[in-house]
Amino acid sequence: MRSNTPASNIKSPTTSAAIEKFMQQQNDLDLLRFITCGSVDDGKSTLIGCLLYEAKCIFDDQVASLKQESITYGTQGGDIDFALLVDGLAAEREQGITIDVAYRFFNTDKRKFIVADTPGHEQYTRNMVTGASNADLAVILIDARKGVIEQTKRHAFICSLLGIKQVVLAINKMDLIGYNESVFHQIHADFESFASQLKFSNITPIPISALKGDNVVNRSPHMSWFRGPTLMAILETAPIPNLANDHGLRLPVQWVNRPHLNFRGFAGTIAAGTVKPGDEVRVLPSGAKAKVAEIILFEQSHDQAQCGQAVTLTLDKEIDASRGDMIVSAQDPCEVSDQFEVDLVWMTEEQGFIGRSYGMQIGSNWVNAQITEIKHKTNVNTLQTSPTRSLELNDIVVAKLSLDKPVAYELYQQCRPLGAFILVDRFSNATVAAGMINYALRRAANVHLQNLSINKPLRHKLNGHRGKVLWFTGLSGSGKSTIADIVEQKLHQQGIRTYILDGDNVRHGLNKDLGFTDADRIENIRRITEVAHLMVDAGLVVLTAFISPFIAEREVARSRFEAHEFVEIYVDTPLEIAEQRDTKGLYKKARKGEIPNFTGINSPYEAPEHPEFTLSTAETSPEQLADQLLAQLDL
Template sequence: MKHFLQSFPALPAANSAQLPTLRLLSCGSVDDGKSTLIGRILHDCGAIPDDQIAALARDSRKFGTTGGDLDFALLIDGLEAEQQQGVTIDVAYRYFSTNRRSFIIADTPGHEQYTRNMATGAANCDLAILLVDARKGVLEQTLRHTSISAMLGIRHIVLAINKMDLVDYSEAVFNTIVADFVSHVEGRGFRTLASIPVSARFGVNVAVRSTCMPWWHGPCLLDYLETIEVADHSATAPLRFPIQWVNRPNLDFRGFSGTVMSGRVKVGDEIVVADSGLSAHVSRIVTMDGDVARAEADDAVTLVFAEEIDAARGDVLCHVSDRPAVVDQFAAHLFWIGAEKLLPGRSYLIKVNGRTVPASVTEIKHRVDISNRRELAAKTLRINEIGFCNIAASRAICIDSFEHFRDLGAFLMIDRATNATVAIGTIAFPLRRASNVHVQSMSVTKQVRAGLKDQKPAVLWFTGLSGAGKSTVANLVEVKLAARRAHTVTLDGDNLRHGLNRDLGFTDIDRVENIRRVGEVSKLMVDAGLIVLSCFISPFEAERRMVRELLAPGEFVEIFVDTPLDVCIARDRKGLYKLALAGEIKNFTGIDQ
C-alpha cells in the first residue's frame, strides 16, 4: 500500500511565498497522544520560551507520565484536573509559525464524555490531525471524531499513527491500520487523506524525518503541514454579508457593518436583503482606513446604500441574482450534545445566520451508526449521536447549504428551558414541500366570531398529576361559564386519546406529540371564538410554553391543580398508580418520571 493514497494528490513543493494560516485540529481517542504531539511540535519548532521549558520540567516531575523525560502533554493540558488525571478536558488553542507558514492548533479531548468540546474545536478548522495509538488501532471514538470532522466541513485529514516506538516501528502494523481506516472513511468527501507514522514522545517523524523507519519515504508531519494547500474558494462564491450592526452614529450616516463571508461587493452593486427582497445600490464601502471601491471575503466593512432600506442585525445581504433560500423547513445533520435526549415536536431555539428563532424537529430520517456508517431508524437522538432530520422553524428564515457556505450553513440548537446548547447542526437543503401552501385570509375573523359570542376567547390550561382533579375542576368551571351563557368546550386528555391521539403512547416523544396536537386544536377553537378548557398532565414546561406561543398574548391561562401525590394515589379510581408502583406502567408522571 502506498502511504499517500492514490486518490489524493502528492505532497506539493514548498512555495517561496508564505502560505495562508492553517487552522488545524488535533483529535482522536483518549490517550492516543494528541497533547503530547502538539507539545512536541511546539518544542521542536522553538516556539516555547525558556521559562516555560523550566516550568514544564517541574510539572513533569510532579504530574508527568514519561519517567525523567519532559511530558509535552502538560504544555497543552493547563487545567489542574487535566494534569492530575492525565486527560484533556477542554479545547486548548496554540499559535506558532515556521518560515513557511503560521498555524492555529486546537487540541481537543479524546474522552467520549467531552466529545462536544471536540466538535467546538472542529467548527473553524481546515485540517484534522487524527491520532491513532499504533497498539490499539482504529477505535469507535476515532470513527466518531472522523464523522464529526466530515459533518463540520473539514475536508483534509492527516492520520497520524502514534506510538510507533511501542510496536518496534513496524511497517506491517502501520499498513494494517491505514487499510482499516481507509475502509471506514471512503465516501466521506475528504479531499486529501495522508497517513504518517510518528512517535510524539520521542519526536520521531514529527518535525524531522526519521531514521528509525527506513521503509518510510514520505515527509515528516511538520513538512506536510507546512506545504499542504487548503484552498479557500469563498472569494469566488456568491456574496453573503450577514449584518452584525446597524451603524448609526448621527443623523447623516446610516450603514450596515459586518464581515463579508463570501463573494465580492463593489460600489454601484445592487444588493438585496435576502429575507424581505428589498434592494438598494451600494454608494460607499467604509473601512477603518477610509472608503474603498470593493470588498471581498473576510473583509470587515460598513456598506452604505444610496436608497433607504429596511434591514437589521441578522439579515443577510446578497446580490439580486444569487439569493439564498428563504424557507421555514429544511433538512439538516444534527450532532446531539445535550444530556437529555432529543424529542421531536418539542420547541427548541435555533441560532442561524445571527437570528434566533423557535424551531422543532419534525422527523428524524435516520441515525448514523458510527462504526459502519449504516443509516438506522430512530425516534430520538442521545448524546454524541448523529442524525439526519427535518426541521421546521416558526417563521421563514434565510438559509444556505453547509456544503457550499460553511459559515452560513451551520446552526446551534438551544434548549429553551435551560439555555444550554443541545446540538450542532449543518443544513443540507431547504424543504419546499410547503412552498405552495399559504395562509388563507378569511373575512370572518376571530374577533368577529368572539364578538358574536360576546366573550373573549382563551385557553384555560389545567395541568397537574393524574388524579389531581383537573377534569373535575374544569367541569365545575365550565358549568359556571355556561350559566353565564359563555360558549365553551373542554378537551380532556383521556377523551382525546380515544380518538385524535389514539395512536400515541406515553413515552417522552409521544407526550410531546400529544400536546402539540392538542395545542393546534386549542388554537383552532380559540379562532372560532370559544373558551377552551384543556385538561392534560402535560408535565413538560417546554410543551406548555409551545402552546402558549401559538396564541396571542393573554389568550393562554395556565392553571396548576396542585394536589399532593399521596392524595392522588388515595383517590386512584383507575388503578393506574397501583400498576405504576408495581412497575407495570412505565414513564408514569409522579412515580418513575
C-alpha cells in the first residue's frame, strides 16, 4: 500500500543517522588552500578542471554542459576542455586565458580543498598576489616544451615572498614531448637552481599531462620511469601549516557591541591563539589589562574560542578599547610600533614615491602611512636588487614605512593575518599596494616627544597672535612669490611676526640636493611642511610660495597642522599668461625640451579642489589681491 506522505519527507532513523555521520565526517576534514600558477597557456585551468573531473567532484549535468561549451568555446577540437570549468569570465573563454583569480571548492574522502587559479600574464601579477596571500601550497606549472621562463620565476618569487613553503612543480604537457624523462629532469634541475635563493621548505616535481590526466589523480601508464606520487596524492597528504596556533590570543577589535547600558562587548575574529573565560588579556596599543568575563558566539556563552572564530568578548572591568585595537594574551602579547621595514608589491599604474602618504589597512586598523625610504627593488628573473626612488606597476620592493600612530602587529612570516596590510590611495580609495611586515625599526621605540615647558599657547600669547601657514600654490610665474612678499610686508607693518619660505630660496640650502622629478618634488614639499610646522609651533605666520603641484602632498601638508593653522591659497593664473610673464625664460626652455619635468609643460599641475582662497591674477594687481586676502584672513 503506497503512503500518501511524500517520499522526500520520510526519514528513517537509519537514514538520518547516516546523514548526520556523513556531515560530521565532512566537518572533521581539514582544509588545504592551494594555488596554481605559471605562465600563460601552461595549463593551470585545465589542470584544475581535470582534478575536479577525475576526482568525480562535478555533477552529471555539469559534465553535459562542459561538453557542449567545449564545442563552442573549447580549444581541444571538440574534445572536453577542462579549463572551461574554471575560466568563468566571458573574456577568458573567448581568449582562452585566465584573467581574474578563480576560486573553486572541492573535496575527497581525505580532505577539503580551496584552489585559486591565478592568471599568468605579467599585467595581472596583482591578481596572482591576491590568490597566493592565503595559500598553504603552490602548484607551479611549467610547459615541458618551454622550460623555466620569466613568468615561472616571477610566480615562484611571489610565492616565496608571500610565505608559501611547499611547492609542487607540475611539469605539464609531457604528452607533447613524448613523455621524455631527460627533459623532465633538466627542467627540475633548472628550477631548483633558481629556487635555491628562495624560502621554500620542499619542492616536489611531478611530470603530468593535465589534458590526458597523466599523474593527476591516477598514475600514468606512459611514464613508468617516474616513481613519485601523483598530484592528488600530494594534495591529500601535504602538511597544513598553522602558525596562528603558535601565538597567544590575537583578536583585532572590529566592533564595540553595546546594545544597552548593561552590556559592552568587543567583537572580532580571532586571528591567532585561543581564549577562555578568566584569561588575563591586554588591549594594545594602550596596554590596559583585564580578564575575560564571557565568550559569546551566536547569543550563547562558550567555554573556549579558537583561531578563526568570530566572537564577542566581555571583560571583567571597563577599559578603553575601540575598532582597530588588538586584544592579546597578557602573558604573550604581540609588539607595537609605528615604523617598519616591509616588502611591497605595487598594484596600480599610478606611480608611488618616497614621501607620499597613503591609508594603511592592517587587520581592523586604519592608519596613515608614509613611504620614507625605498631600499631597493628586485628583478624577479635574476633576483638582483637595484635602487629606485619610485614605484611602478608590478614592482616588488623593500621599503620603510612611517605610521601616524603605533599599531599592534606580528611579522608576516610568523602570522600572516597580523603581518599583512594594504596601502590605499586616500583620494580614489584604490588599493595601490599589498605589503608584508619584515620587522619593526627598533630605533622608533626609543624616540619620544618631549614635553617642553614653553609651549605653543605661551608663544602665541607672547607674540600677540596665533601661528599660521599661508600656503601659496600655483604655476611658475603665477605671482605666488610677489603676492606673498606684499602680504608679508603688510603683516610686518601690523607687528605680526612672519617668515617667507620661497621655493627658489629654499633650493639654495635645505633642498639643494633635490631635482625636479616627481619624487624630488614630493620630498621637497615634505621637508618644507616640517619646517613650516616648526615655525608655526614657534608662533610665526609662515608664508610658503611653492608650485607644490600635487594635491596629495598639499593634503599631507594640511594634515600636519591644526584645522585653523593651514590656509591654502590658490594663485589662479592661466598657463598662457604665466608664459607671457616668463621673466626667467623657463617656459621657453621647457618648450624646447631643455628643461624636463617642468610643471604645466611636461609635468602636471593639480589645481586645488577646495582652497580657502583663490586669487585670480589675470585682471587684478598683486597689491589688490594682497589687500583682499588680508581683509578676510583671521590672524
